[in-house]
Amino acid sequence: MKKVYVLDTNVLLQDPRAIYMFEDNEIVIPAVALEELDSKKRNMDEIGRNARYVSRLIDQFRTKGKLHDGVPLENGGVLRVELNHKSFVRLQDIFIEATNDNRILAVALNLQQEEHTKPSPRPVILVSKDALMRVKADALGVQAEDFLSDRVVQYSKSYSGCLELKVAKTKIDQYYATGRLSIDELKQAAALKGKSFFPHQFLILKDELGSPASAVGKINADVSQLERLKCQDDPIWGVKARNVQQRMALELLMRDDIPLVTLTGKAGTGKTLLTIAAGLCKTEDEQQYQKLLVARPIVPMGKDIGYLPGEKEEKLKPWMQPIYDNLEYLFHTKKPGDLDRILAGMGSIEVEALTYIRGRSIPEQFIIIDEAQNLTKHEVKTIVTRVGEGSKIVLMGDPEQIDHPYLDEESNGLTYLVEKFKDQPLSGHIRLEKGERSPLAQLAAQIL
Missing domain, CATH: 2.30.130 (Archaeosine Trna-guanine Transglycosylase; Chain: A, domain 4)
Known part of the structure; x- marks a missing residue:
């Protein structure tokens, strides 16, 4: 039996090609979802890009017929923009505020009521990434599902x-x-x-x-x-593997024939320190690469502190402080300003924000992408396709600690990259299990 799927706006913002994921069923996009897409399309981020993509995609379907009547999809389904089932009467006594979410719920509920009047009613299913939206739908007697195709x-x-x-x-x-x-x-x-x-x-x-x-x-x-293993059990820039997974990580990091390395693990497992140590060894000691480039996404944990004063380097300093902490440990700096003088003298270490990576081609560099679990699939693709001839890229992070509002441990770019590249001879991956930062950090990672 064919079904009717009512899509919440967040589904389209998460995956702009979501309308193709429901086989030969009918896809309904409430008019209020178009309004929400319009409010997001000017954003200069992944959400804005997806909103613009969905807008252009829906616009292309206008050539096939009237969107409010329904237009055929390539997979046999039907796409329809719903204009006639927006009445809020059935919900106004339960959910007083006519918010956008409640208006989408009203569309699903009214469509369900209409289907029940037909001889062969089709199931009406609300698809949303919002857990509370699914809870409210269930309270109204409307079947609701999470969108799982992006996982x-x-x-x-x-x-x-x-x-x-x-x-x-x-x-x-x-x-x-x-x-x-x-x-x-x-x-x-x-x-x-x-x-x-x-x-x-x-x-x-x-x-x-x-x-x-x-x-x-x-x-x-x-x-x-x-x-x-080819990598010997000797210290690299003063860092020595403390467990078997760390030794495996160093094997991947020190091998020039593996240009893509992914590392995952809980906080304190040594991902960043091992990678920077290997990068310094390859760049400064062996001179296999011309430069060490370290970058991380600008995604805050908790409430953002807003705009920061100063030049680009001063603005990036708070975001890149975890990188500087590891560099201070490796260079054994003791006084404030020592690290800045060392980095200025070396000239081969660049700390950058991922904001500026689009359009670049990065040859003969050891590239480190920290906190990659906060990247979307599209952003990961953009980053990896920047890698030029003779470069090595390392992406690392903890998929259980995600600060991005639209990602989880099953849909983030790092998990996606690991699964897609696991059978490729150009890549290697290891999950670090044991924390080595301190007994307290290891205990906190386990029980909190």
């Missing part, structure tokens, strides 16, 4: 970059003796239970009989064999 995968079930396998001890001994194991041998020796291997995935081999014997390796780019 990639639950973070807890997402690709971690590391897999533990139980094998015979003879295989572990063979790995230590030869430095490699073929993937075909591993598939025969381990009970995979439907799990797949990916390029640059790390494996922890453990004895199936329970002895202390174990080994760590990384699958090569063509997923043909397991190899030893």
Whole structure:
């Protein structure tokens, strides 16, 4: 049976192509949603871009017929702009204020009442990203759903970059003796239970009989064999891996044949410090790259403090302070101003806001994108497509700590990038599990 889906404005702002996600059913856009789109279209951000995209998309459908009568979609569905079911009479005694949300609810409720008068009524479903909107719809007896097509995968079930396998001890001994194991041998020796291997995935081999014997390796780019880690367990700019996941992260960061690296993990797991240390080593010591570029999105936690005075560098200082904290630790600065003098003398370290990255081409640089969980899918695409010849880019963040109002741990750009690139030989990923900042930080990450 075909259905009628009434779309809330936030669905269109989240995914401007959402109208194509409902197969051959009827899609209804309330007139008030067009008003809300119009109020957002001047924004110079992702929301404004999506509002303008949806506006142009709907405008193109005018050539196919009258929007208020319904126009056909390519997938067999029908798109309609609803003008005639906006009466607020049925809601005015329950929700007194005629807000935009309540007006959209009224459209869904009135459409449902009309369908019930037909011999074969179609289900009317309100689709909204707003949890309270869905709650109010349910109270009115209108079926409501979240828009799930923008979600990639639950973070807890997402690709971690590391897999533990139980094998015979003879295989572990063979790995230590030869430095490699073929993937075909591993598939025969381990009970995979439907799990797949990916390029640059790390494996922890453990004895199936329970002895202390174990080994760590990384699958090569063509997923043909397991190899030893090339990165030695030596300090890099004074930073040494404290656990096995951090050692895996350094392996990915120090490998020049892996131009895209993604790191996820809770606060205090060492993502930023390890990455900056590796970037300094590659830029200053090995001179593999001409410059170290560090950037992060301008998304505040909590209420924004408003406009900041001064030049660009002064405006960026509060946003980039976490980066400077790590640089101060690595350079062992003790007095105020020491870091500024060091960075001015080196000239190869650039700290930038992602606001200015569009249109750039960035060759031969070690690029670090911090707090990437606050990026949308479109923004991640924009950033990664800026990477020029000979550059390496590292995106890191904690999908469980998102400050962006329209993203969650299942729909953010970082999770999207990890899942889309996990089977590509040019990328590597690892999820850091153990916090190393302090016992208090680790406890807070676990229980709060």
